[in-house]
Amino acid sequence: MKVPRPVIKRMPVYYRCLERLKNEGVKYVSSQKLARRLHLKDSQIRKDLSHFGKFGKRGVGYEVESLLNDITKILGLHKQWKVIVIGAGNIGKAIARFRALEKNNFKVVAVFDTDKRKIGTELLPGLKILDMASLRDFVGREGADLAILAVPASSAQAVANDLQKAGIRGILCFAPVTLNCAIPVEYVDITAFLKTLAYSVLTEKYNV
Amino acid sequence: MKVPRPVIKRMPVYYRCLERLKNEGVKYVSSQKLARRLHLKDSQIRKDLSHFGKFGKRGVGYEVESLLNDITKILGLHKQWKVIVIGAGNIGKAIARFRALEKNNFKVVAVFDTDKRKIGTELLPGLKILDMASLRDFVGREGADLAILAVPASSAQAVANDLQKAGIRGILCFAPVTLNCAIPVEYVDITAFLKTLAYSVLTEKYNV
DNA sequence: AATATGTTGTGAAAGCTTTAACGAAAAACG
DNA sequence: CGTTTTTCGTTAAAGCTTTCACAACATATT
Missing domain, CATH: 1.10.10.10 (Winged helix-like DNA-binding domain superfamily/Winged helix DNA-binding domain)
Structure with a gap:
């Protein structure tokens, strides 16, 4: 059930x-x-x-x-989940470095970007930014279960398609879009949370 | 209604x-x-x-x-909301630098931390990390509507209390805790989203 | 051994949210 | 100018989630 x-x-x-x-x-x-x-x-x-x-x-x-x-x-947290991060902007980098993930058995195994200037940079010991073009190879070779999507809204759907083709099984999406996907997606639109919060502040009843 | x-x-x-x-x-x-x-x-x-x-x-x-x-x-997005960020760790810094906030009329006016080594650092032109001890003064002087709470779970409740006393009207909480607050709170527990996603991946029906 | 206190697991009721269905309005067309 | 097509706003029904209420069990107390 x-x-x-x-x-x-x-x-x-x-x-x-x-x-x-x-x-x-x-x-x-x-x-x-x-x-x-x-x-x-x-x-x-x-x-x-x-x-x-x-x-x-x-x-x-x-x-x-x-x-x-x-x-x-x-x-399902008794086994470790391999996670890749797509997009090495502010959010992507922060997530990749975020220690709480590992404590909860989510291991960031790679970070991808398309920006030539970023590729090769080391975010953490042993965690270099890889070329987006090598995504499919990497997932095929090393394996990865989940992807954290931290790219601009304009490219999110295209990347999501690539992720599915590569064999990723779930997406955590920080881009402010609704994706068309056959795999599970969770959305974390930070500005949306702020908007909801703003609404609550405006409409809450006055408390003494 | x-x-x-x-x-x-x-x-x-x-x-x-x-x-x-x-x-x-x-x-x-x-x-x-x-x-x-x-x-x-x-x-x-x-x-x-x-x-x-x-x-x-x-x-x-x-x-x-x-x-x-x-x-x-x-x-309530036709007027600008002044936002402060508490905690200059990975998440706090990323949010403070995150351009999408400003585009949506949320303006980060200050970042606070207790770490002496971080205080004084400039995150963006004109956006220095301030001492947490100056929070109340700052909010009284410059005004701020919302706070983004990006501190460890262990100190989140204490900081939330300070924020309320300082006159902050809503909190966006990244710490993995449930706060006791009289003002509106929105929760963004990133590891919780990953956990929900993991569950969905494990239980989804097999798709051809 | 009997009684009092505390707490779970669950079926039924209450409350809330989503969906369906349709009248009313607006535009397009012959 | 009447008919057809489109789409909204709304009422009512269906579906879902939360809460209540209580039997069943566990432990502590006298």
């Missing part, structure tokens, strides 16, 4: 909260305590988890470490 | 699509044509827009430029 998208979007939120609790040395947590931390309803958390199995103990709650492991498996 | 959040999240998507159409020189567009571009249902687009007024002409569609102007007003 298909799991609703809102549920899937909340799983990483549970994940990071449990990670935190684990670091704080907490052994058990109830849906109620989680709910208070995350501004959700306890019943929603229980219902969400119930889509994947039974993880809690009545009268006790959830064992933090074991639930974290279960969610790790659900999200 | 309150506008549903899913509707608000789609408004920037309409915005960027209309912007594109305008650049392509298109004068009129129907809900059906928009829907095909955005992988939505035409009835959804009409219903979404109906929350804010009547913008179309029966038998004709929407005038691209005028609808774009209307959405600009709805989202």
